[in-house]
Every structure is written in structure tokens, then in C-alpha cells.
Amino acid sequence: MKINSKFHNSEPSFLTTIRPLINEFNAIDLASGYTGFHCSSKLIGLVEKHLREGLNRYADAAGEMALRSKMAEKINRLYEWQYKPETEITITAGAAQGIYTAIAALVKEGDEVIIFEPANEYYAPAIEMNGGQVRTVPLSGKEYHIEWELVQSMISNKTRMIIINSPHAPTGWAMAEIDMLRLQKIINGSKIIIVSEETFEHVLFDGNLHQSIACFPKLAERSMIVSSIGETYHVTGFQIGYCAAPEEIMREFRQVHEAMMYSVNSPFQLAIADFLDEKEEYKKLNAFYQGKRDYFLRLMEGSRFKPLKCSGSFFQLLDYSLVSEEKDRNFVKRLIKEHGIATMPISAFIKERQQRHHIRINFAKPDEVLEEAAKRLKAV
The missing domain is CATH 3.90.1150.10 (Aspartate Aminotransferase, domain 1)
Incomplete structure (x- = not known):
């Protein structure tokens, strides 16, 4: 056939x-x-504990409340922004699923999405599969950085979303505070949504600090954080990530998320929720x-x-x-x-x-x- x-x-x-x-x-x-x-052997022990407790059931579609609550506490502790675990945190099957779901929920036919290249391989296909138009901004210079004047020139009335990624997986570049402030200025007064992949938030060098979307209230109000616990705890195969966004954005996200996958592995979620108390790990x-x-x-x-x-x-x-x-x-x-x-x-x-x-x-x-x-x- x-x-x-x-x-x-x-x-x-x-x-x-x-x-x-x-x-x-x-x-x-x-x-x-x-x-x-x-x-960590302790994480393995926690997974085994929850498996032996027989918690092999569906988790809540938005994720186990224990894990959502711990993620909300962690974000607040690190970046001083409060997400409500009931309505503003969703557990996903890794960061890639979070990115795809955000695009599927928020991008309509003909909308334009700006990405920065080099970019994670799953960005452009997800945009195109959902009827969006990819607008690429090349990272400039031998060692790659964003030219914000070029970004400004790419904005149009069709621009629906900008996807940022820091620390940047393909290149190792990391956004500075000035980059976030420039982004904030560019989207001021628009209806553009920011999707910020922050998978490597705990892997920065030479005294650099992670510039999370959650550190900038004017950005946080119109953005979604997408991240993963795999790179943090050496468990990429667990395929468990999370998204955080204001309730109005998260409501749209969850409609698609629940249609795609009813549940993410419950015992592993509960084990990670317990393990998040080990703050020294990250x-x-x-x-x-x-x-x-x-x-x-x-x-x-x-x-x-x-x-x-x-x-x-x-x-x-x-x-x-x-x-x-x-x-x-x-x-x-x-x-x-x-x-x-x-x-x-x-x-x-x-x-x-x-x-x-x-x-x-x-x-x-x-x-x-x-x-x-x-x-x-x-x-x-």
C-alpha cells in the first residue's frame, strides 16, 4: 500500500x-x-519503593500532585516566581513532548514561530506539522550569539511564538541578563508567547547564572518554561519533564497534552518528587x-x-x-x-x-x- x-x-x-x-x-x-x-542509588531505591507499593496506576493527566508541588517549590526557591501546582505545572514525557505540545496548543495555521539556529532538531518539524511557519534567526559570530536587531526585524503581525533555549544544547552558549531584557523589550505590547527550554538550567560554568524566564516577571506572565529532569539526575531514559506557565496558557496546553497521552509513568514521578528533597544533587x-x-x-x-x-x-x-x-x-x-x-x-x-x-x-x-x-x- x-x-x-x-x-x-x-x-x-x-x-x-x-x-x-x-x-x-x-x-x-x-x-x-x-x-x-x-x-543516584537513592533514586533507584525510591523508584523500587514506589513500584513495590503497587502504584502502577495512571497518574493524574497533569502529573502527580506531589511532583508538581515540588517543582513549583523549586522554581520559587531558585527564581522567586510562584507557579500554582494545581493549574500552572504539568508533568510531561520529557522536554521534546513539552515543546511539541506547546506548539500544537498555541500555534495555528499560518502563524510564524521564530527559532534560533543551530536549534534542537525537534523544533522545526513540530512547528511545520502543526501548520506554523518557521522563521529562523541564525546565531551570529564564530562562537554564536543572538543579534537582537535581527530578531526585531523578523517580528511581524503573524509572529505567534519565539522559542529560546538556554543553556543552548547545540552550542553551549548561555543567555545573559541583557539578552533576556532585550527579548522583554522586543515583545512588549505584542501577543507573542515565549517558550523557554531550560533543560540545562543546572549546568552552567565559569560563574554564569541561569537566566530563567521565571526571573523576569514581565516575561513569565506570557511564557512557558519547558524542562526535563533527565539531564539533571542522569536519567534521560526516564523521559520525564515538566512545563510551567500562567494558567491561561497552561489551560490550552493541557487540552492537547491530555489528548496525546493520558498519563506519564506514576511510580517514577513519585520517586523524583521524593528525590527533589536532595537539593545538593543539582x-x-x-x-x-x-x-x-x-x-x-x-x-x-x-x-x-x-x-x-x-x-x-x-x-x-x-x-x-x-x-x-x-x-x-x-x-x-x-x-x-x-x-x-x-x-x-x-x-x-x-x-x-x-x-x-x-x-x-x-x-x-x-x-x-x-x-x-x-x-x-x-x-x-
């Missing part, structure tokens, strides 16, 4: 296309977005991952790969222009085949293709993996 696909303009993610190569050549995988560390992440970044960069000293500035996340960009003039996708495939190491090309995160000689590596790995990876890269 031949299907006239509605996704004729879509293509599989680059990681999906290279997965067979990674397996065939048994390559060290620094391309994927998951951490290489075990989660407080130590900045130092932990900064140590990983710095160790990897020391290992790469003397190589022809040049690191770009990384202010947050567990991703590091490397400029390979002194190594090869190949297009980044071809270069990445050659690294897998000839050197047994998998990375991501920056073009995988860019809809409007630009030719940059940059690859992304994930340094959230044990030291011995980073040591072998650096050895192989330096041999290129």
Missing part, C-alpha cells in the same frame, strides 16, 4: 542516519545526547560538568581541533577547519569509519544550511571514555 506522506519535506535526524555506522564500527559515541553516568552539577569540560579540553591540548567557548550544557563545539575542508557531515562519517569516534555535525541543527567546520561532542562521559576519544581525535 502506497502512502501519500504528509511529511514529504521531513528527513530523519542525522543521528538516526549514522546510528548503523556507529554500531558497525563500534565507535565511541559522543554524538548522542544522554549522559554516561549512573543515577547544586553540585555545575562544578561536576565544568570539571568534565576542562578535563576534556586539557586532553585535547596540542591538537588541531580548536574548542569554541562553552558556557553551559554538556556539549562542546570543536572547530576542525585546520584538520579538513570537508563538509561537516562527510567529516563526521569519516571520523566514525576511520577513527571509531562519533560526533555530531553542526549542520544537523540548522534548517537553513550554513557551511561551518564545527562538530559537537558530548563530554558527559567517564574519564576513560574521554581519554580514548581525545586520543583518537588527536590522531586525525
Whole structure:
């Protein structure tokens, strides 16, 4: 049976296309977005506890109240903005589902959505699948940053949403307070909704502070935070995230969320709710991952790969222009085949293709993996 696909303009993610190569050549995988560390034994014990209690039922569609309440408390403690757990916090199956649901709930046919490229791979498809028009603003400069004058020029009466992401997963860039104030000024007086992905809120380096939407009342009143607990607690496979937004926005979000998925894993939600009392777990992440970044960069000293500035996340960009003039996708495939190491090309995160000689590596790995990876890269 031949299907006239509605996704004729879509293509599989680059990681999906290279997965067979990674397996065939048994390559060290620094391309994927998951951490290489075990989660806390206490969290494992809490999951087991709730499983043994027989709580294998549907959770409330908006999420277990225990977890929503703990998330509201945490946001208030960190950013001094109060979300009501009953009506303004929803538990999701990870950040990607949160982003998709926000777009499906709030973007109508013909609406324009501004994203900043490089961007997470699931932004543009979600917009297009829901009838929206993607408007891309390229991050500027060798080390990527937002030119707010360009953003201002992209705003029109069709602009429905702007999606921001900080710390920025593809590049490691992090928004400063001045960036948030510029955004606030640009949308003042409009009906534009901000969706702020803050998955790496606890992974910032060199004294940088996370600039959450919740720190800026005029933005918080018209924005949705989307985040995930996976990167914070080394449990990306749990696929549990959360969204926070004013009640009017959240009401629209929940209508779509409840139609998509009735419930997110209840015992795991309850375990995370209990584990959120362990505040030191996320407080130590900045130092932990900064140590990983710095160790990897020391290992790469003397190589022809040049690191770009990384202010947050567990991703590091490397400029390979002194190594090869190949297009980044071809270069990445050659690294897998000839050197047994998998990375991501920056073009995988860019809809409007630009030719940059940059690859992304994930340094959230044990030291011995980073040591072998650096050895192989330096041999290129």
C-alpha cells in the first residue's frame, strides 16, 4: 500500500542516519545526547519503593500532585516566581513532548514561530506539522550569539511564538541578563508567547547564572518554561519533564497534552518528587560538568581541533577547519569509519544550511571514555 506522506519535506535526524555506522564500527559515541553516568542509588531505591507499593496506576493527566508541588517549590526557591501546582505545572514525557505540545496548543495555521539556529532538531518539524511557519534567526559570530536587531526585524503581525533555549544544547552558549531584557523589550505590547527550554538550567560554568524566564516577571506572565529532569539526575531514559506557565496558557496546553497521552509513568514521578528533597544533587552539577569540560579540553591540548567557548550544557563545539575542508557531515562519517569516534555535525541543527567546520561532542562521559576519544581525535 502506497502512502501519500504528509511529511514529504521531513528527513530523519542525522543521528538516526549514522546510528548503523556507529554500531558497525563500534565507535565511541559522543554524538548522542544522554549522559554516561549512573543515577543516584537513592533514586533507584525510591523508584523500587514506589513500584513495590503497587502504584502502577495512571497518574493524574497533569502529573502527580506531589511532583508538581515540588517543582513549583523549586522554581520559587531558585527564581522567586510562584507557579500554582494545581493549574500552572504539568508533568510531561520529557522536554521534546513539552515543546511539541506547546506548539500544537498555541500555534495555528499560518502563524510564524521564530527559532534560533543551530536549534534542537525537534523544533522545526513540530512547528511545520502543526501548520506554523518557521522563521529562523541564525546565531551570529564564530562562537554564536543572538543579534537582537535581527530578531526585531523578523517580528511581524503573524509572529505567534519565539522559542529560546538556554543553556543552548547545540552550542553551549548561555543567555545573559541583557539578552533576556532585550527579548522583554522586543515583545512588549505584542501577543507573542515565549517558550523557554531550560533543560540545562543546572549546568552552567565559569560563574554564569541561569537566566530563567521565571526571573523576569514581565516575561513569565506570557511564557512557558519547558524542562526535563533527565539531564539533571542522569536519567534521560526516564523521559520525564515538566512545563510551567500562567494558567491561561497552561489551560490550552493541557487540552492537547491530555489528548496525546493520558498519563506519564506514576511510580517514577513519585520517586523524583521524593528525590527533589536532595537539593545538593543539582547544586553540585555545575562544578561536576565544568570539571568534565576542562578535563576534556586539557586532553585535547596540542591538537588541531580548536574548542569554541562553552558556557553551559554538556556539549562542546570543536572547530576542525585546520584538520579538513570537508563538509561537516562527510567529516563526521569519516571520523566514525576511520577513527571509531562519533560526533555530531553542526549542520544537523540548522534548517537553513550554513557551511561551518564545527562538530559537537558530548563530554558527559567517564574519564576513560574521554581519554580514548581525545586520543583518537588527536590522531586525525
